[in-house]
Amino acid sequence: xxxxxxxxxxxxxxxxxxxxxxxxxxxxxxxxxxxxxxxxxxxxxxxxxxxxxxxxxxxxxxxxxxxxxxxxxxxxxxxxxxxxxxxxxxxxxxxxxxxxxxxxxxxxxxxxxxxxxxxxxxxxxxxxxxxxxxxxxxxxxxxxxxxxxxxxxxxxxxxxxxxxxxxxxxxxxxxxxxxxxxxxxxxxxxxxxxxxxxxxxxxxxxxxxxxxxxxxxxxxxxxxxxxxxxxxxxxxxxxxxxxxxxxxxxxxxxxxxxxxxxxxxxxxxxxxxxxxxxxxxxxxxxxxxxxxxxxxxxxxxxxxxxxxxxxxxxxxxxxxxxxxxxxxxxxxxxxxxxxxxxxx
Numbered sequence: 001x002x003x004x005x006x007x008x009x010x011x012x013x014x015x016x017x018x019x020x021x022x023x024x025x026x027x028x029x030x031x032x033x034x035x036x037x038x039x040x041x042x043x044x045x046x047x048x049x050x051x052x053x054x055x056x057x058x059x060x061x062x063x064x065x066x067x068x069x070x071x072x073x074x075x076x077x078x079x080x081x082x083x084x085x086x087x088x089x090x091x092x093x094x095x096x097x098x099x100x101x102x103x104x105x106x107x108x109x110x111x112x113x114x115x116x117x118x119x120x121x122x123x124x125x126x127x128x129x130x131x132x133x134x135x136x137x138x139x140x141x142x143x144x145x146x147x148x149x150x151x152x153x154x155x156x157x158x159x160x161x162x163x164x165x166x167x168x169x170x171x172x173x174x175x176x177x178x179x180x181x182x183x184x185x186x187x188x189x190x191x192x193x194x195x196x197x198x199x200x201x202x203x204x205x206x207x208x209x210x211x212x213x214x215x216x217x218x219x220x221x222x223x224x225x226x227x228x229x230x231x232x233x234x235x236x237x238x239x240x241x242x243x244x245x246x247x248x249x250x251x252x253x254x255x256x257x258x259x260x261x262x263x264x265x266x267x268x269x270x271x272x273x274x275x276x277x278x279x280x281x282x283x284x285x286x287x288x289x290x291x292x293x294x295x296x297x298x299x300x301x302x303x304x305x306x307x308x309x310x311x312x313x314x315x316x317x318x319x320x321x322x323x324x325x326x327x328x329x330x331x332x333x334x335x336x337x338x339x340x341x342x343x344x
Contacts, residue, residue, distance in 0.1 A: 002074075003300035003307045006191050008033070009179045012314055024318050026179045026189055026294070033300065034176040036313045040306055041174050044072050045110070071303045075174060077106060081114075081155055081166040094155040094166050112169035114148055114155060116162060122148045134158060180290075180297035182207075194256075196296030201237060201256040201288055204295065208239065208251035211288055213265070214281035219243040220274035226254065229282075230267050234260030243273055249280065262286050 009029055016024065024032075051064045061067075079097025096108050114122045123145070125133070130149040133139040141147045141158035149156040157166060180192040182204055194203045201207070224241045231237060236257030242250045260266070261284070268280040290296035300310060 001304045003302055003304055003310060005033070005177050005179050005297055005299050006193070008300060008307065008311055008314065009191075011311055012318060015315060016318060026181050029314075030176070030178050032314055032317045033179075033310075036310055036317065037174055037177055037300055037302060039313065040302055040309060041075070044068055048072070067305075071306070072171065074301060074303065075109070075171045076112070076169070077101070077172050078167060078169050079106070081168050083163045083166075085163070091156065092160065092163070094157060096153055096155070096170070097168055100172070106172040108153070108170055109173040110171040111150060112171065114169070115167045116143070116146055117165045118167060120144070120146060122146045122157065122166075125149060127151070130156070130158070174301040175298050177300045178296065178298040181294050192295050192297055194296050196290050196298045197256075198289070198291035199261070200258075200290050200296065201253055201260055201284070202290060202293050202295035203253045203256050205252045206250050207253045207295075208282050208288060209249075211282045211285055212249070212251065212280060213283040214267075214279065216243065216247055216249045216273060216280050217278045218274055219246045219249060221245065224273055227268055227272055230269065231257075231260060232264045232266075234258060234264060234266075237266055239268070241268065241273055246274070249273060251282065260284055260289075262289070 009026070012029070013024070048065065048068045051068060057063055077100040079100045081094035081097060083092065083094055085092040096111075098105060098108075100106050114124070116122060120143075125147050127149060130147060133147070134141065143159060143161060146162055147158050155166065155168075178196050180194065180196060181189040182192055182202075184190045192204060194200075221243050224243070227239050227241050229237045229239060234257050236255060237253070237260065238255040238257070240252040240254055242252075244250070264284045266282050266284065268282075270279045273280065286292040302310060
């Protein structure tokens with residue numbers, strides 16, 4: 001279960017504001033939280049290696065090796081490597097997966113087991129071994145005992161007869177946390193819980209009003225909910241429209257749909273906002289999408305058990321931002337005590 005990014009942000013602001021330590025903007029929080037998440041994530045491997053060398057309790061919930069492995073399991077995934085023979089014909093290789101078996105775009109972090117046809121695990125070798133064992137008929141790689149060399153994020157597989165069906169188990173990098181927001185009527189930051197997607201249209205109040213290119217005429221004053229639109233490349237965009245005069249309308253996105261791109265013209269058909277109204281056209285701009293706005297949120301992907309540590313580490317960095325050595329000292333001291341307790 002992920003850590004709620006809104007809970008963390010509100011908690012950190014509460015602590016800072018209660019002591020009048022200063023204010024941190026959402027953009028600063030997003031950058032700092034990405035750093036904190038990566039620090040905790042990268043520490044898992046070292047912690048696991050350390051715990052494997054000491055005796056473990058077999059009591060439920062107290063096995064530290066199992067607990068660390070559970071935290072890592074969030075990021076364990078599997079994908080298919082792509083064969084590439086055209087670039088280097090004399091030394092073909094496989095490129096690492098960029099999507100997992102669920103079709104999600106992922107960023108590779110650390111390599112695990114490499115398998116052929118889901119049944120045979122390849123042996124990983126260093127460069128000298130990889131080439132030397134090919135010289136002897138007794139040791140050279142075969143499809144029953146394949147090997148690979150991993151360099152420059154490429155898999156060089158032997159024997160050369162293997163050109164497909166290479167699966168890769170790996171750890172993906174966590175997605176950067178994002179506290180998405182929009183500006184309220186008095187300039188306040190309002191949390192946007194919609195799941196972030198770079199190519200998703202911003203969901204919320206008044207999000208498409210400024211993009212109207214063919215205005216309303218002959219509309220009937222009122223609120224029109226769940227209005228379907230027609231478009232070019234995308235489907236599924238649903239809006240609420242508020243008509244305040246026969247020519248003025250505000251457009252709120254209820255459902256962003258999928259497949260839309262910058263420059264698409266989406267339309268509300270004639271008659272949907274009034275008996276005599278003309279068609280309303282909306283031309284999508286870059287600012288209408290999450291990637292070019294502050295809309296859309298991404299939760300902190302770490303296990304919820306890491307929430308306290310995450311907040312403490314975030315406060316440490318915020319102490320640097322607001323130049324308060326007391327916050328830095330208290331947060332760093334608490335993090336150190338927790339780490340000693342977990343590893344002792």
